[in-house]
Amino acid sequence: MMTDDEYREYLDALARRHLKPGWLRHFGPGGAAEHLTYDIERLSSAARFVRVVADRPENANLLKELAQEINNAYVEHIFNAMEHSGVLPALDEAPEITFPNLRRSVIPEEDAHLLRHAGVEDADAEITILIHYARAHVGRPDSSPSRIAQQAQTELKNAAGRVAQLASQPEAQPAPKKRKLFNGIGKILAGTVTAAGNLLLATGTLIAPNPATAYGVIGSSALAIGGVFQGIGDLRGE
Numbered sequence: 001m002m003t004d005d006e007y008r009e010y011l012d013a014l015a016r017r018h019l020k021p022g023w024l025r026h027f028g029p030g031g032a033a034e035h036l037t038y039d040i041e042r043l044s045s046a047a048r049f050v051r052v053v054a055d056r057p058e059n060a061n062l063l064k065e066l067a068q069e070i071n072n073a074y075v076e077h078i079f080n081a082m083e084h085s086g087v088l089p090a091l092d093e094a095p096e097i098t099f100p101n102l103r104r105s106v107i108p109e110e111d112a113h114l115l116r117h118a119g120v121e122d123a124d125a126e127i128t129i130l131i132h133y134a135r136a137h138v139g140r141p142d143s144s145p146s147r148i149a150q151q152a153q154t155e156l157k158n159a160a161g162r163v164a165q166l167a168s169q170p171e172a173q174p175a176p177k178k179r180k181l182f183n184g185i186g187k188i189l190a191g192t193v194t195a196a197g198n199l200l201l202a203t204g205t206l207i208a209p210n211p212a213t214a215y216g217v218i219g220s221s222a223l224a225i226g227g228v229f230q231g232i233g234d235l236r237g238e
Contacts, residue, residue, distance in 0.1 A: 010097070014090040017093075046070065046073050076153040183231070
């Protein structure tokens with residue numbers, strides 16, 4: 001296990017090697033900050049709605065609205081931006097080092113704010129859980145950050161279909177499976193929100209008490225991928 005200083009030095013080196021200053025052009029007119037801020041608000045709202053419906057899974061009208069909301073929750077372009085910006089290549093370089101060493105000291109405080117905005121009541125506890133999940137699962141030889149990111153959109157589309165089925169057949173799934181379904185959707189959305197926030201940090205446009213640093217960008221991205229991966233696992237019943 002690396003020390004804090006060693007790990008920050010390592011993440012800084014990954015950032016210097018991979019992050020690309022020209023990635024902003026992939027967001028088109030309006031610039032990265034405007035697009036990312038919109039995405040954060042849109043996906044945070046959807047994540048909060050998931051939590052409302054999870055408390056009332058017998059309400060067919062809410063389920064229908066949620067199915068439509070999730071079906072329209074486009075996250076793929078955010079992960080494409082992570083690829084173009086060099087963030088995903090940085091995480092792909094040596095996940096067996098990056099993820100098992102992940103720790104709270106490299107996670108920007110903005111991540112806790114973003115998780116709360118996405119409806120997570122105890123954001124600090126969620127970050128701790130995600131760190132341990134990422135350490136145990138993402139750095140394995142049979143997983144890669146880019147592959148996890150590529151699966152997010154398909155998994156959400158599939159989940160939207162399952163929610164729509166619940167609206168017409170409320171008893172189609174037992175309560176534990178429903179909880180897994182809603183939890184999985186919420187975790188993918190919250191993970192994508194932190195991914196978008198991380199990219200906003202990378203632009204230097206997010207107002208915060210402390211300026212964004214390179215190791216925080218990579219650390220935040222690793223946490224986001226861990227959250228998405230945990231959500232995918234929940235949707236698959238793993």
